[in-house]
Amino acid sequence: MPPGNGPPAFDDKHFQFLRRLSASDFRLGRRFTGAEAQHLIETFRAIRDTIREGPAHFITYPGTQDQVFEYGSGHIRSSNAITLDLNFLKAVGTLRVPRHVWDALTRHASWIEPSILSRWVELLENYDGTAPPGAYRDALSWPNVEHSTREVRTLAAQLQESGGPLYCVWSGKRLNDGYDIDHCFPFKHWPNNHLWNLLPAASGINTKKSDRLPSAKQLEAAAERIQGWWHRAYQQTDYETRFYEEANAALPLSLDDTSSLEDLLTGLRRQRVRLRTDQQIAEWSTA
Structure with a gap:
């Protein structure tokens, strides 16, 4: 802030309380209760007001008073328990970018x-x-977002130990010990460690795929195996809420209680097209 203006409007006791938490504590799907929930709500209210009265108001097109961003303030209800999900973030407000x-x-x-x-x-x-x-x-x-598959690799190993088979999503080959956890959309071009983006794959195939994008044909060929992995690894487990929240946040879709894995796969298809169009990422297929 300029001299004499004081600290940022949102840098109050609520914001200071949250400094004790790490960045990873604010991942999608995280639940807050008690004092943490109350401080988080007040912090979001202050940030909302700062955006509305500051940048959303003063950023205009050159030579005009026309605002670039359309900002809609939400209504955040007081509560002793909140979850960082799409509904809560919508309650904070919306910012429409032309x-x-x-x-x-x-x-x-x-x-x-x-x-x-x-x-x-x-x-x-x-x-x-x-x-x-x-x-x-x-x-x-x-x-720097860490290129990490450790959590999902551990989950895959646990599923194997429980007696169920594990298959390469790209080839259908049954996997034993020598396999990788592949980023469906290459991490180099789109740093994303979300659960839906991490898939078991044979090491040789993962090496050949490298930093390329699966082709539309390849994605369709693997569709049933991808859904099978999602179902087995995440549905009706402790990961389920986080799995859907991450997908809802990153993929071009809007999930609700009636949504299926096929709906999520549709979002995957759409995002593949976006990455291919916007970044011109080279495509790959097993054929």
Whole structure:
């Protein structure tokens, strides 16, 4: 903030209370109760108001008073227990980004992002002047998402130990010890460790697939095996809520209590097309 303006509007006792939690504590599907839930609700209310009265209001198209972003404030109800799911986040509010702005940011991010960050760092340094060199740039850098399949690999091993067979989703081959957990959509192009994106695959096939995107034909050939893995690994288990919340957040679909794994697979198909169109990722198939 500029000198004399005080701390950010949302940096109050509620926000400070939540500093004791790590970033991973705020994953989708996480449930909060008691004091944590109350502090989280008040923090979201303050952030909502800051967005509405600040950037959503003041960011306009050049030379006009027309706001770029359409912001709709939600109504967050007080509660002693909340779950970070789609319904709660909708209650916080909605921010509509014009499609042409979204497309431009997506396709030209490698040029736009460095320019915005440089200007923002310069602005902060002018406001403050006491931070060591590089401090603001370090603070604004995106955290590295770990390329991790450890949790799902452990789950796959447990399913094997229970006596059930494990199959490669891409070939249908039965797996023994030598297998990998593959990112359906390559991590290099779309860093995502969600449960729905992690699939058991033969090591040789996973190596050949590498950082390529499964073709539409390949995805259809594997559709039944993918749904079979999802059903066995996540449905009616402790992972089920998290599985659906992650899918609902990342894939272009809207799940409800009547949704099926086929609905989720439809979202997978749509996201594959998006990645292929927007990033021109090379395709792969076993044929």
